[in-house]
Amino acid sequence: MPKVYGAILSPYVRKVLLVLEAKGVAYENEQVFPGALPEGYTDVSPLGKIPALSDGDFNLSDSTVINEYLEERYPEPSLMPTSVEARAEARWLEEFADTALVEALLVPFFQRVVAPMRGLETNEEAIAKAEAGSIPKALDYVETVVNGAEFLADGKLSIADIAMVSPFINAEIGGYKLDASRWPKTAAYVAFVRSQEVVQKREAEEKALLGG
Numbered sequence: 717m718p719k720v721y722g723a724i725l726s727p728y729v730r731k732v733l734l735v736l737e738a739k740g741v742a743y744e745n746e747q748v749f750p751g752a753l754p755e756g757y758t759d760v761s762p763l764g765k766i767p768a769l770s771d772g773d774f775n776l777s778d779s780t781v782i783n784e785y786l787e788e789r790y791p792e793p794s795l796m797p798t799s800v801e802a803r804a805e806a807r808w809l810e811e812f813a814d815t816a817l818v819e820a821l822l823v824p825f826f827q828r829v830v831a832p833m834r835g836l837e838t839n840e841e842a843i844a845k846a847e848a849g850s851i852p853k854a855l856d857y858v859e860t861v862v863n864g865a866e867f868l869a870d871g872k873l874s875i876a877d878i879a880m881v882s883p884f885i886n887a888e889i890g891g892y893k894l895d896a897s898r899w900p901k902t903a904a905y906v907a908f909v910r911s912q913e914v915v916q917k918r919e920a921e922e923k924a925l926l927g928g
């Protein structure tokens with residue numbers, strides 16, 4: 717059975733868990749937290765990051781690489797769109813979500829959730845700066861690529877939807893309120909993907925962990 721290493725609230729770990737769950741693959745999860753890595757963890761994840769995956773004696777790290785492996789190892793249901801162009805677009809959106817979107821939307825989560833866990837004070841100035849700069853910049857772009865309450869490609873859930881929605885979940889946990897009047901298509905899109913059964917189930921597990 718595949719084993720996923722990582723804390724389930726990480727946007728990258730969530731991507732991998734959602735892919736496994738959407739494909740109906742049973743897996744184990746070992747909670748691994750950045751900054752408190754178990755001994756020997758770099759054998760599984762050379763950069764010491766989460767997530768990592770073990771499948772038998774095969775180890776792999778990086779959420780995108782892991783999800784590509786899972787797509788090939790467990791092809792049904794496919795989480796890649798059909799056309800070459802749509803597949804390329806999905807990969808781009810995953811890359812955008814993993815970089816600019818995570819960097820922007822994770823600021824409130826890091827400051828209000830992770831920092832206190834590490835005994836650090838919340839830096840409200842850093843949140844205000846992100847809310848005035850990197851967050852609107854990223855969301856202005858998202859607003860141009862989503863079409864409201866529908867999947868990004870082929871009318872079905874794909875890796876692009878999974879990657880895009882993941883950091884929005886962290887943002888909400890971090891107390892960020894998405895302004896639906898400024899980004900109406902984005903708000904409808906995020907609500908639609910989050911209403912999918914597989915995402916609801918994942919979020920329920922996260923809420924239980926957070927004590928809600």
Ligand SMILES: N[C@@H](CCC(=O)N[C@@H](CS)C(=O)NCC(=O)O)C(=O)O
Nearest residue numbers: 726727728750765766767778779780
């Ligand atoms: N590109 C990597 C990014 C993984 C990543 O940065 N994970 C964070 C936690 S959300 C981490 O492990 N940070 C610790 C570190 O960078 O040392 C992926 O998609 O898996």
